Structures are given as structure tokens and as C-alpha cells.
Amino acid sequence: xxxxxxxxxxxxxxxxxxxxxxxxxxxxxxxxxVMALREQPGALQVSRVSPLACWFSSMLFCFGGxxxxxxxxxxxxxxxxxxxxxxxxxxxxxxxxxxxxxDLVYCTAALLPLRLVLSGMKEVxxxxxxxxxxxxxxxxxxxxLLVMIAIGWAKGAGGGLISNFEQLVRGVWKPETNELLKMSxxxxxxxxxxxxxxxQQTDYLPLQKHHLMLLYTxxxxxxxxxxxxxxxxxxxxxxxxxxxxxxxxxxxxPYAALTGEEEKPCIDNRTAxxxxxTADKNKESTENGGVRKRSPASPVSGQSESLNAKDESGxxxxxxxxxxx
Amino acid sequence: xxxxxxxxxxxxxxxxxxxxxxxxxxxxxxxxxVMALREQPGALQVSRVSPLACWFSSMLFCFGGxxxxxxxxxxxxxxxxxxxxxxxxxxxxxxxxxxxxxDLVYCTAALLPLRLVLSGMKEVxxxxxxxxxxxxxxxxxxxxLLVMIAIGWAKGAGGGLISNFEQLVRGVWKPETNELLKMSxxxxxxxxxxxxxxxQQTDYLPLQKHHLMLLYTxxxxxxxxxxxxxxxxxxxxxxxxxxxxxxxxxxxxPYAALTGEEEKPCIDNRTAxxxxxTADKNKESTENGGVRKRSPASPVSGQSESLNAKDESGxxxxxxxxxxx
Amino acid sequence: xxxxxxxxxxxxxxxxxxxxxxxxxxxxxxxxxVMALREQPGALQVSRVSPLACWFSSMLFCFGGxxxxxxxxxxxxxxxxxxxxxxxxxxxxxxxxxxxxxDLVYCTAALLPLRLVLSGMKEVxxxxxxxxxxxxxxxxxxxxLLVMIAIGWAKGAGGGLISNFEQLVRGVWKPETNELLKMSxxxxxxxxxxxxxxxQQTDYLPLQKHHLMLLYTxxxxxxxxxxxxxxxxxxxxxxxxxxxxxxxxxxxxPYAALTGEEEKPCIDNRTAxxxxxTADKNKESTENGGVRKRSPASPVSGQSESLNAKDESGxxxxxxxxxxx
Numbered sequence: 001x002x003x004x005x006x007x008x009x010x011x012x013x014x015x016x017x018x019x020x021x022x023x024x025x026x027x028x029x030x031x032x033x034v035m036a037l038r039e040q041p042g043a044l045q046v047s048r049v050s051p052l053a054c055w056f057s058s059m060l061f062c063f064g065g066x067x068x069x070x071x072x073x074x075x076x077x078x079x080x081x082x083x084x085x086x087x088x089x090x091x092x093x094x095x096x097x098x099x100x101x102x103d104l105v106y107c108t109a110a111l112l113p114l115r116l117v118l119s120g121m122k123e124v125x126x127x128x129x130x131x132x133x134x135x136x137x138x139x140x141x142x143x144x145l146l147v148m149i150a151i152g153w154a155k156g157a158g159g160g161l162i163s164n165f166e167q168l169v170r171g172v173w174k175p176e177t178n179e180l181l182k183m184s185x186x187x188x189x190x191x192x193x194x195x196x197x198x199x200q201q202t203d204y205l206p207l208q209k210h211h212l213m214l215l216y217t218x219x220x221x222x223x224x225x226x227x228x229x230x231x232x233x234x235x236x237x238x239x240x241x242x243x244x245x246x247x248x249x250x251x252x253x254p255y256a257a258l259t260g261e262e263e264k265p266c267i268d269n270r271t272a273x274x275x276x277x278t279a280d281k282n283k284e285s286t287e288n289g290g291v292r293k294r295s296p297a298s299p300v301s302g303q304s305e306s307l308n309a310k311d312e313s314g315x316x317x318x319x320x321x322x323x324x325x
Numbered sequence: 326x327x328x329x330x331x332x333x334x335x336x337x338x339x340x341x342x343x344x345x346x347x348x349x350x351x352x353x354x355x356x357x358x359v360m361a362l363r364e365q366p367g368a369l370q371v372s373r374v375s376p377l378a379c380w381f382s383s384m385l386f387c388f389g390g391x392x393x394x395x396x397x398x399x400x401x402x403x404x405x406x407x408x409x410x411x412x413x414x415x416x417x418x419x420x421x422x423x424x425x426x427x428d429l430v431y432c433t434a435a436l437l438p439l440r441l442v443l444s445g446m447k448e449v450x451x452x453x454x455x456x457x458x459x460x461x462x463x464x465x466x467x468x469x470l471l472v473m474i475a476i477g478w479a480k481g482a483g484g485g486l487i488s489n490f491e492q493l494v495r496g497v498w499k500p501e502t503n504e505l506l507k508m509s510x511x512x513x514x515x516x517x518x519x520x521x522x523x524x525q526q527t528d529y530l531p532l533q534k535h536h537l538m539l540l541y542t543x544x545x546x547x548x549x550x551x552x553x554x555x556x557x558x559x560x561x562x563x564x565x566x567x568x569x570x571x572x573x574x575x576x577x578x579p580y581a582a583l584t585g586e587e588e589k590p591c592i593d594n595r596t597a598x599x600x601x602x603t604a605d606k607n608k609e610s611t612e613n614g615g616v617r618k619r620s621p622a623s624p625v626s627g628q629s630e631s632l633n634a635k636d637e638s639g640x641x642x643x644x645x646x647x648x649x650x
Numbered sequence: 651x652x653x654x655x656x657x658x659x660x661x662x663x664x665x666x667x668x669x670x671x672x673x674x675x676x677x678x679x680x681x682x683x684v685m686a687l688r689e690q691p692g693a694l695q696v697s698r699v700s701p702l703a704c705w706f707s708s709m710l711f712c713f714g715g716x717x718x719x720x721x722x723x724x725x726x727x728x729x730x731x732x733x734x735x736x737x738x739x740x741x742x743x744x745x746x747x748x749x750x751x752x753d754l755v756y757c758t759a760a761l762l763p764l765r766l767v768l769s770g771m772k773e774v775x776x777x778x779x780x781x782x783x784x785x786x787x788x789x790x791x792x793x794x795l796l797v798m799i800a801i802g803w804a805k806g807a808g809g810g811l812i813s814n815f816e817q818l819v820r821g822v823w824k825p826e827t828n829e830l831l832k833m834s835x836x837x838x839x840x841x842x843x844x845x846x847x848x849x850q851q852t853d854y855l856p857l858q859k860h861h862l863m864l865l866y867t868x869x870x871x872x873x874x875x876x877x878x879x880x881x882x883x884x885x886x887x888x889x890x891x892x893x894x895x896x897x898x899x900x901x902x903x904p905y906a907a908l909t910g911e912e913e914k915p916c917i918d919n920r921t922a923x924x925x926x927x928t929a930d931k932n933k934e935s936t937e938n939g940g941v942r943k944r945s946p947a948s949p950v951s952g953q954s955e956s957l958n959a960k961d962e963s964g965x966x967x968x969x970x971x972x973x974x975x
Contacts, residue, residue, distance in 0.1 A: 142732070409794060424899055
């Protein structure tokens with residue numbers, strides 16, 4: 001008799017596992033995704049210049065995970081388009097968010113309480129997507145933990161992982177940054193989820209599937225709500241990440257000096273200078289929008305900036321909406 | 326007894342539907358495609374520096390539709406290469422257009438009457454390609470109108486849709502523009518064709534296939550010839566597009582002011598300024614070649630410029646050829 | 651009784667053909683590949699900023715051929731990941747090369763004698779990969795020589811051919827150069843190998859498979875060793891290439907003047923000037939790292955520079971390692 005029985009959570013987790021994502025949770029996912037697109041710099045302009053590019057971008061935000069995992073598994077990338085109901089629903093939401101008279105839909109959905117609920121519901125769909133990806137990969141590649149993690153991650157965080165190419169649709173190209181170089185919070189939490197579900201699927205994790213679903217869902221929803229309410233952007237894994245990073249990836253290597261250790265660098269100055277000046281050039285040449293400043297320090301410290309920046313832009317938009325009302 | 330019988334067009338349309346594209350129409354398509362590549366800025370230089378990159382680029386111009394639809398349907402992208410006869414034909418044409426002694430082939434084909442005939446024949450192949458794509462998608466995804474449109478469009482206008490990546494082969498990268506952001510005339514007419522054939526295939530359009538083929542082919546050929554002869558670049562759909570755009574996509578939204586309406590914007594000035602300065606930067610940083618000036622006005626007005634630019638460059642080339650003769 | 655029997659090479663070639671690549675040759679391939687990544691400008695910084703991006707880049711260096719040929723044949727791109735043993739081996743080597751305490755592994759492997767042996771072993775794996783690709787394509791597309799060459803080439807030189815996208819993972823974007831525009835020596839030798847093995851497979855080349863394997867392997871290993879020992883970068887095909895180029899690709903065409911011939915150009919000065927100034931702009935705007943200077947001369951002459959540059963950077967690294975010891 002385990003802790004789930006004691007806390008009478010078994011029924012709850014069964015109920016959650018049988019929850020249907022369609023239509024309410026899917027709708028919340030589409031609304032939050034399209035709003036995230038709208039808040040990208042330049043997206044509103046694109047929506048005026050080319051509604052088609054804007055629609056295509058929105059679909060990549062909504063179905064990016066399905067598209068990416070289809071590419072990885074050599075399945076038709078048009079398959080998500082063949083689900084007419086979902087595409088229709090997402091398209092209606094796209095239209096309302098971008099072109100609704102008086103901007104009513106966006107301004108309403110951007111109100112904090114409603115946005116909180118929608119974001120929470122979107123987090124719930126993440127569990128289903130990650131699990132779907134892991135299960136699909138398990139069916140094709142029985143023993144490969146790595147493939148399961150990759151597909152689960154792709155399905156859950158596809159929109160972020162293909163963001164470089166989604167931006168290209170809108171005429172934006174920021175090669176100096178991507179989700180692998182600097183992971184955002186949603187990408188990170190999805191990766192962790194993919195690892196957990198893959199371990200569960202291969203029986204390395206002694207938990208039942210519906211229990212893990214409950215735990216993971218509660219964690220993501222609570223954490224997302226906390227971050228939205230407090231405006232805090234400290235990742236709950238910052239401490240662990242920092243420890244792992246310091247243990248595994250600093251070594252006694254040429255660049256150790258740059259990460260705050262005392263060893264002498266074993267590369268000569270010429271190389272170091274070249275590297276530094278290259279980095280400077282990169283900074284200078286890429287000042288359009290929210291460009292990542294690549295610093296050779298721990299990946300954790302830098303993240304807070306970008307999250308703050310995101311929050312600010314969100315607040316700005318919300319403010320502008322309130323003005324009109 | 327319908328209008329086709331009255332006008333004795335039934336036999337004509339049957340004859341057209343049974344027309345074989347190979348080899349004459351395919352050849353015309355390859356010639357016009359390779360000439361279009363040759364007229365891209367920088368393409369001649371590439372043909373001297375790296376014949377292989379030039380050949381690969383030409384193949385993407387000739388078989389871009391097949392490649393793109395293969396990617397979308399998860400079929401091998403090398404499949405077009407396996408049709409040795411077509412590839413050989415296209416390669417010979419590529420060689421003659423780029424490297425023929427005295428530049429005879431290009432200069433001859435660039436003469437207006439011949440070019441007119443070749444362009445007309447190329448337009449005919451479009452009908453076959455769009456129809457092929459729609460039929461192929463119909464076989465795989467019975468009820469999905471959207472997939473049929475997507476595959477038909479990809480097959481007919483593939484070269485344009487993947488132009489960003491085709492340019493990359495030649496060392497050119499213009500992320501600020503693509504066919505979704507600013508559709509060219511061929512892409513637009515192909516999209517319309519894909520919609521019509523998809524509607525016909527699903528019996529929403531009360532027309533027989535060979536009748537629609539005749540109508541669509543005649544329309545594209547006549548329209549292309551008109552545009553080439555008059556040098557006019559006004560799209561025949563400009564009025565409809567403008568009306569649809571104004572009805573659906575202007576709304577009462579933050580950016581309405583920029584599209585010429587009187588409502589007050591509901592975003593504060595800071596955001597607007599940032600957006601504007603970003604746009605300026607984009608303009609400044611991308612002045613190599615025919616770069617699109619992104620204006621938040623109707624997508625129709627801006628198009629004429631780029632078409633004019635294209636015509637000019639075409640005329641220039643023709644002039645240079647005449648000089649030599 | 652042919653020359654192989656006379657020289658008693660038949661047994662040797664049989665022995666070579668039955669050689670297993672796993673684990674020693676594969677390991678050499680991974681070590682040399684990961685070291686090549688480490689010597690890319692900016693790679694060490696990326697390894698500190700984002701170990702995950704660095705790992706993914708390394709996997710693309712190690713398994714790029716498998717990934718590219720999977721894309722071309724519409725097979726799952728995650729398939730290489732499902733071979734757990736290979737991925738584990740490559741990951742361990744990646745970790746040791748980038749993060750080993752005292753940088754021991756990299757500095758040891760960078761010693762000339764050891765590097766020579768490892769590079770030689772890596773060249774041996776090339777034969778197997780090219781042959782594997784050609785055989786795989788032969789199984790699917792019986793008669794298509796072109797597909798066989800394409801897949802053999804992709805499998806043997808995949809890492810180079812997808813280098814633009816591999817760089818993108820590390821936040822580097824150099825659209826002005828790619829392996830088609832300016833082929834490196836490994837890409838060139840792999841293409842020749844793919845052509846030879848495809849001709850052998852279709853019985854156009856009157857040689858037995860294991861004899862061709864022996865000849866090709868000996869040639870690549872000897873040539874690679876010669877280039878590393880003498881620091882010479884003259885391609886063994888420079889003369890042939892130059893002759894072919896002059897015969898086929900100079901023609902009597904607008905740009906002939908630029909390639910050193912006496913014919914008058916048939917384009918007017920305006921176009922030529924524009925082209926030249928564009929080239930200048932390209933040069934100016936892309937000075938970060940080993941950027942190719944695009945010259946409209948023969949592709950052969952320019953190559954030596956870039957190879958020299960590569961050698962220099964290699965020597966530099968080796969020097970810096972020796973310093974520490």
C-alpha cells in the first residue's frame with residue numbers, strides 16, 4: 001500500500017489519466033500559443049503584411065511538436081493538417097487573437113486571472129504530448145531510451161525547438177540563439193518530463209504511469225502559476241543545474257579560467273583574443289530584438305534576464321490593452 | 326447539355342487532358358526555370374566558381390515541387406533523381422544555358438517570341454503538376470481538403486516556396502523575404518489552382534476534371550502572355566485580394582492606424598517606435614540585391630515594385646544579349 | 651589471372667573487406683570528428699555555455715552521414731540514435747575530448763604520430779560508409795546511378811554537407827559558404843569514391859568489390875598521411891580538375907573574361923560592376939573566422955588557402971597543448 005493509496009490520490013490520478021484533451025485543453029493550448037506568437041517582436045506587423053505567413057507561423061506554434069516528431073520519425077509532416085477539426089479550431093483562435101474587432105479576444109485573454117487558467121490548462125496538455133511521444137517511440141524502437149526521450153521532448157516542446165525556422169517564416173533570422181544553446185523554462189521542463197516518462201516506460205522508474213502523470217502535471221501547473229504570479233523567473237532546478245554543471249563540465253581545460261577558476265589557460269593569447277573579438281562582433285552584428293548575450297559563464301545565470309525580458313514585454317502588452325478598455 | 330458542349334470545347338478539353346508533358350512541355354519548363362535561375366543576381370558568378378552548386382540549384386528550380394512534396398509526404402527526396410531521363414534532359418539544358426559557346430542558347434531563348442512560347446508551355450505543365458499533387462494527396466488523405474491544397478501547391482510552386490534554401494546552395498541568404506510573406510504571381514496562381522482542383526476532387530466544384538484543366542490552363546497561359554507582352558504587373562486578383570484583405574484582416578486592432586484607418590492605436594508609443602526602428606534596421610542591413618521593403622500596408626500594393634524589378638533585370642539581360650549578336 | 655593475383659593482393663583485399671569497423675575504427679572516427687569540431691572557431695566557448703548544444707553538434711559530426719542519408723531516403727532521422735552502443739561510445743569520446751581534466755585526452759590525441767594513425771583509421775571507415783550508402787541505394791533504386799552516387803556521397807561526407815546546419819546548432823551561421831560552393835578535400839575524395847563504387851555496383855567498372863575497396867582505402871589513407879606529414883594541401887586531382895573545368899565550364903560566355911581568357915564580355919559594365927561590388931560587400935560582411943573569399947577564378951586555386959588555414963589552426967592548437975605539458 002503506497003503513498004498514493006494513503007492520500008486517496010489513486011482515483012484522482014486515474015481520473016486525470018482518462019481526461020480528454022479535446023476540446024477545452026486543446027483550445028487553451030492554441031490560445032496561449034497564438035498569444036505567445038502575437039507577443040513576439042514584429043509579429044503584429046507580419047499579421048498585417050501577410051496573413052498567410054502569420055497563419056502558418058501560428059500553426060507551427062500550435063502543432064510544432066507534431067511536425068517536428070513527424071520529421072524525426074519520417075512520417076508525413078502534413079499529417080497534422082489532416083486533422084481538420086484541430087486545424088479549424090486553431091485557425092479560428094488565430095483569427096480571433098489577431099484580427100478580432102476591438103482586439104476583444106486578445107485583451108480579455110491577456111487578463112491575469114484568465115491567462116493564469118489558460119496557461120495552467122496548456123501545461124496539462126504538455127503531459128499528454130510528452131507521454132504520447134514517448135509511447136509512440138516505444139512502439140517503434142523498443143529498447144532505445146534515447147529515441148524515446150528525443151521524440152517525447154520533440155512532441156512536447158516542438159514549437160520552441162523549431163523556433164529558428166518558425167521565425168524564418170516571419171522573415172526573422174536569429175542564428176545566434178536557439179533552444180539548445182539557451183534552453184527556456186518550457187523546453188527544460190519538457191526534457192525532464194520526457195526523461196521521466198521514458199524511464200517509467202522502460203520500468204527503470206518504479207512508478208505507475210497515471211501516478212507519474214499526476215505528479216508531473218501538478219508540478220508543471222503549480223510551477224507555472226508560481227512563476228506567473230510572483231513574476232519570479234528563478235528556475236526550480238537552478239541549484240541542481242549549477243551543481244551538475246560545475247561537477248561535469250568545467251574540468252581543467254583551456255577555458256576554465258573564464259568560468260572563474262584559477263588554473264592558467266593552456267591556450268596562447270592569440271587564440272583567446274580571436275575568440276573574444278569574434279564574440280564581440282557577434283554581439284554588435286545582432287542587435288535586433290531580444291538577442292542573447294553569449295557569456296562563457298554558467299548557463300543558469302543568464303537565463304533570468306531573458307525571462308525577465310519576456311515578462312516585461314508581456315506586461316507591456318497587458319498594459320496597452322487595459323488602456324483601451 | 327452544358328456550355329462546354331455548346332462551344333464544342335469538350336473534345337478540346339479531352340485532347341488537352343490526354344496531352345503528354347514529356348518531352349516538349351517538360352523541356353520548356355526546364356529551359357524557363359534554368360533561365361530564371363541565370364537571371365538571379367550572382368548566379369552567373371556561382372556558375373563559374375562552382376558548376377556543381379549551380380547544377381544543384383538548377384535541379385532545385387526544375388524539380389523543386391517534386392522535392393518539396395516528397396518532404397511533406399515523407400517520401401524519399403532522392404526519388405526525382407531516380408528518373409534518369411528527366412534529370413539528364415534538365416542537366417543538358419542547364420549546361421547549354423550556362424556554358425554554351427557564344428552564349429547562343431540563352432540569347433536565342435531570351436528572344437521575346439521564343440520566350441513567350443516557352444513560358445506559355447511552362448504554364449501548361451503547372452496544371453499537370455498541381456493536379457498530380459492534388460490527386461496524390463487525395464489517394465493518401467481522403468477527406469482532407471487542406472492536405473490536398475498543400476500538396477498541390479507544393480508540387481506546382483515548389484521552386485518558389487523553397488527559394489530560401491535554394492539560394493543557400495548558392496551562398497545567398499535573404500531571411501527577410503519568402504514566398505509566404507510576399508507571394509509572387511506564380512505562387513499565387515498555383516495556390517488558386519490547388520484550391521480549385523482540390524474542390525473539384527472532393528466534388529464541391531460542379532465541374533468535370535478535364536473542363537477545369539482546360540479553363541485553368543487557358544487562364545494561366547493567357548494571363549502570363551498578357552503580363553509578358555504588356556510588361557504590366559498588375560495581378561488579375563488585385564481587386565479581390567484588396568477587398569478580402571480589408572474585410573477580414575484589418576479589424577479594429579492596434580495596428581489599424583498604420584493601414585490607413587482612423588482608430589486610435591491601443592499600443593503605447595514605445596512599442597510602436599521599437600517596431601519601426603527594427604524595420605528600419607532590417608532595411609539597412611539587407612541591401613544586397615532585390616530586397617523586399619516590408620511595409621505594413623496592403624500586400625497588393627508592394628508587389629508591383631518587385632515585379633517591375635524582375636522585368637527590368639530581365640530586359641537588361643536581353644539587351645546585353647542583343648548587343649553581342 | 652590478373653594483377654591482384656600476381657601481387658598476392660587478393661587475400662589482403664579479402665581480409666580488408668571482412669574487417670569489422672566496430673569498435674576500433676569507429677572510435678578513431680569519433681575521436682577525429684570530435685577533435686575537428688573542437689578546433690572550429692567558437693566551439694570551445696559553446697562547450698562551456700551549453701554542453702547540450704556541443705553534444706548535439708558532436709553527434710552531427712560523428713553521425714552526419716547517417717542522418718543526411720536517412721533524410722534523403724525518408725527513413726527516420728532518429729535511427730542513428732537507436733544504436734545505443736555507438737551513441738554511448740561517441741558521447742564518452744565527446745566528453746573526454748572537451749571536458750577531460752588537464753585536457754589530457756585532447757592533448758594526447760593531438761600529438762602528430764597518434765593523430766596520424768587516428769586519421770588513417772578514420773579514412774578506412776570512409777570506404778565502408780560510402781560502400782554502405784551505395785549498396786543501400788542500389789537495393790532501393792536498381793538502375794539509378796545518380797541516386798547511388800548521391801546516397802554514397804551523403805553517407806561518406808554527411809558531416810561536411812550539412813555543416814551549415816551543424817553550425818546553426820552552435821549559433822554560427824555562414825550562408826556565404828558551403829561544401830557545394832567550395833568542396834573540401836574529404837568531400838571531394840568521398841564523391842570520387844561514391845562514383846567509383848556506384849560504377850562497380852552497376853558493372854560499368856571491371857573490378858571486383860574487394861579489390862576496389864583495397865585500392866580506394868590505400869589511396870585515401872596514403873594521401874591523407876602525405877597531406878598531414880608534408881603540410882601540403884595540393885589536391886592530387888588539381889590538374890585534372892583544372893583541365894576539366896577549362897574544357898567544360900568556361901565557354902564563350904559573359905564571364906569568360908573574368909576567368910583569364912581574352913574574349914570580350916557580352917554583358918555591359920553596369921552589371922559587372924554591381925556583381926563586383928556585391929562580392930566585395932560579401933567579403934566585408936563576413937569576416938568572422940575562416941571565411942571563404944569567393945573569387946571567380948578556377949575553384950582549384952583558391953582551395954589551398956583554406957587548407958593552409960586549417961593546418962595552421964591545427965598546429966596552433968597542438969602548440970598550445972605542448973606548452974602545458
